[in-house]
Amino acid sequence: MSTRKTRRQVWGLVGRYTLLAVLSIVVLFPIYITVVNALLTGDQLGSRTPTLFPLHPVWENFSKAWSDGHFGHYMVNSFVVTLLIVTGQLITAVFAGYAFAFLEFPFKRTLFVVFLATLMVPFEVTIIQNLTTVTDLGIYNSYAGLAIPFMATGFGAFLMRQAFLGVPRDLQDAASLDGYGHWRFMTRVAVPLVRPSVAALGVFAFLSAWNQYLWPLLVTKDDQFRTVQVGLKQLAGSTIGDIPLRFAGAAIAVVPLAILLIVFQKQLVRGLTAGAVKG
């Protein structure tokens, strides 16, 4: 009886792992085939008997996408813009969150509603005038034009406020007895205590900034400032005869986020589950 049960358990286990493995293959297949196709020649790619494993990988496709396709340059642009946005968002969110959680001031409620109201306006609604504004400010086709509009979000401020509200009030009283002003309390006590939330916001901001498409498309006019996402469109448009290069470009564009996902999975999950609220 007990051996039979064990055998059933073993088969159950095999079944479970098989199901998980099959689903993993289905989910990962588009990425796998992208990498494979990026390593093929154009002829192999067009062949009606597809190559599912490249025996003679054409690594030049990657270097061609990187240099001729300007992907090296696009990557630098994406990193600069993303880091500007993440830094800006973290600073504005910590500042505003701290004010809403720890300070008393006139119009606090009204201002909080103003912050929440920003969540209701999708960026797509504001592009018409923003394009004019950015041009008038002289930051069209520049890092500033790409980054500044996204350096503050209502969501970030809200997330940090919630985190700061979890910091015990006694700590603030104790710090103030020690002669800590608000500034020192914020930077030395409050922010270190809510580090997990800061990290979640940072990773979430990185993900959304890196993946932006509409605004970079509107606000850049040449390769000097194009980001990776918009670069994919350039690559698709300019190398019509050379399809493997498109796959190489797509594979390159994923690498930074794949690393982010593996290293900061926990923070990313936290940020996404909270961040989806933003819609």
Next chain:
Amino acid sequence: MTPDGDLTKVADPADTPFGIVVDKPQEFPRSRRKLKEAGLAYFLLLPALLIFAVFIFYPFLKNFQLATQQVPPFPGLPTKNVGLDQFGDVLGSKDFLNSLWTTVLFALITVPIGLILGLALAMVAHQKLKGIAIFRTIFSSTVATSIAVAAVIFGTLMNPQVGLLPWLGINPQPPFLENPGLALPAVAVATIWQSLGLSFILMSSGLQSVPDDLLEAAEVDGAGAWSKFRNVTLPLLSPTVFFAIVVGTIFAFQTFGQIDLLTQGGPIKKTNVLTYYIYSTLRESRDPGKAAVLAIALFVITMLLTLFQLRFLERRVHYAR
């Protein structure tokens, strides 16, 4: 908004006009401290408020002014103020109704399928097994891709010059992205795959809130797997599901990158979703007035969906307490 002691508490008597009692010697320094505190607060809020003012509120309000301006039929002529007429013209036009219907259809395809697939993956990954963390990472892996990446991958795979799909016997004529009946579903496939990771993550976090002892109790009562899912898991998961539906619909109304990369709204406007319509009106027709009307429509739809969601979330908070 969440009820919160900080915002709703009755002010300290010292703050009220009648609280200004002169016989307290510490009153003056105290209010000076309050002034300093308020100053600091405004300083901390200023950067965010400045960005909101310039890049959210001003352009948002400007839409209403732009919407009354009609772009002249020939360049060089002055723009005409047509008041609210343009709203009727644009919102009643066949192009707008087509665009709205296309977007709704797109949401009707992508949201339920994405949700069900995400839930299925979450259920499969919701078990105690050695190495399950690896599978969880794999199932959430598509969050590392962007919509542009997904569009390029699927768009290129669907290119008839690429041999894989024809080899599998999938070779529609005209090809996917030029086929009026297949273009929108094809774009939806790329979208669903890209959002699968997010859907999985959301559903997994929802499943974690279903208490194990409740499922065990149902098992003791003789409930089968389906009955447990139907009668225990699903009701407890319903807030997450509701949330995913609303957020997914809001996302669907912001669909842009995959359309721009794959179909440019075609063939015969079969994929002309609302955000792409705004973009092409602004960029190709160079008609900011009409684009502004469309942007306002997008805002109203998003607002209704958000309010719907907030109302529900509020009710949920009450249940929880």
